[in-house]
Amino acid sequence: MDTNNKGAIKMNTNNMTTEMEDIKVSLKLKLAALWTSFMFLYIYVDHFHLYMPGKIEDILAGKVFTFDISYVFLMVAMFFVAIPVLMIFLSIALPAKVNRWTNIIVAAVYIPYMLFNLAGEAWVHMYFAAAVEVVLLLLIIRYAWKWPKQER
Numbered sequence: 824m825d826t827n828n829k830g831a832i833k834m835n836t837n838n839m840t841t842e843m844e845d846i847k848v849s850l851k852l853k854l855a856a857l858w859t860s861f862m863f864l865y866i867y868v869d870h871f872h873l874y875m876p877g878k879i880e881d882i883l884a885g886k887v888f889t890f891d892i893s894y895v896f897l898m899v900a901m902f903f904v905a906i907p908v909l910m911i912f913l914s915i916a917l918p919a920k921v922n923r924w925t926n927i928i929v930a931a932v933y934i935p936y937m938l939f940n941l942a943g944e945a946w947v948h949m950y951f952a953a954a955v956e957v958v959l960l961l962l963i964i965r966y967a968w969k970w971p972k973q974e975r
Contacts, residue, residue, distance in 0.1 A: 853966055854914035854926055861933075861959045862907050868940070868952045875946065888943050907933065919970060926967035930960040 872878055885892045910929055917925060937956045941949060 850966060850970060851915045851922065854922075854963060855911050857959050857963045857966070858907055858910045858914055861956055861963075862911065864952050864956050864959070865904070865907065865937075868949060871948060875944070903936065919973070923967045923970045927964050930963040930967070934960050 873882075881887065882892065887896070890896050906929060910926070913925060914922060934957055937953050937960070941953055
């Protein structure tokens with residue numbers, strides 16, 4: 824087994840050579856995949872929150888953390904979920920210059936928001952998820968910040 828300068832691995836089995844191709848993935852797809860990963864964590868943390876003792880009773884009593892459940896609360900919650908959902912599509916659809924700054928700004932805004940979600944009673948799974956979410960958001964910022972310049 825040896826490697827060539829492209830990072831592919833050549834395997835020789837009974838005089839048969841196969842090569843693993845290292846497919847180049849576009850930056851836009853990487854950003855969309857990071858936003859998708861972020862969204863899975865975001866949704867599952869809320870879902871697992873329902874398994875914490877007393878949370879269903881709080882919801883039935885009309886409370887989430889210290890907030891009353893109302894149409895305003897639910898609209899604000901939906902707004903904060905819709906933005907990263909849209910970022911999956913926008914990371915692919917927006918032109919490079921707008922895409923770069925949109926990803927940087929939205930990811931930077933979501934870092935403190937994700938950490939705010941740890942206010943109140945937080946269990947270990949929530950700290951773990953918040954750490955992974957922040958890493959994903961930092962990767963989004965890093966990839967977008969280092970967006971390759973196109974020569975004219």
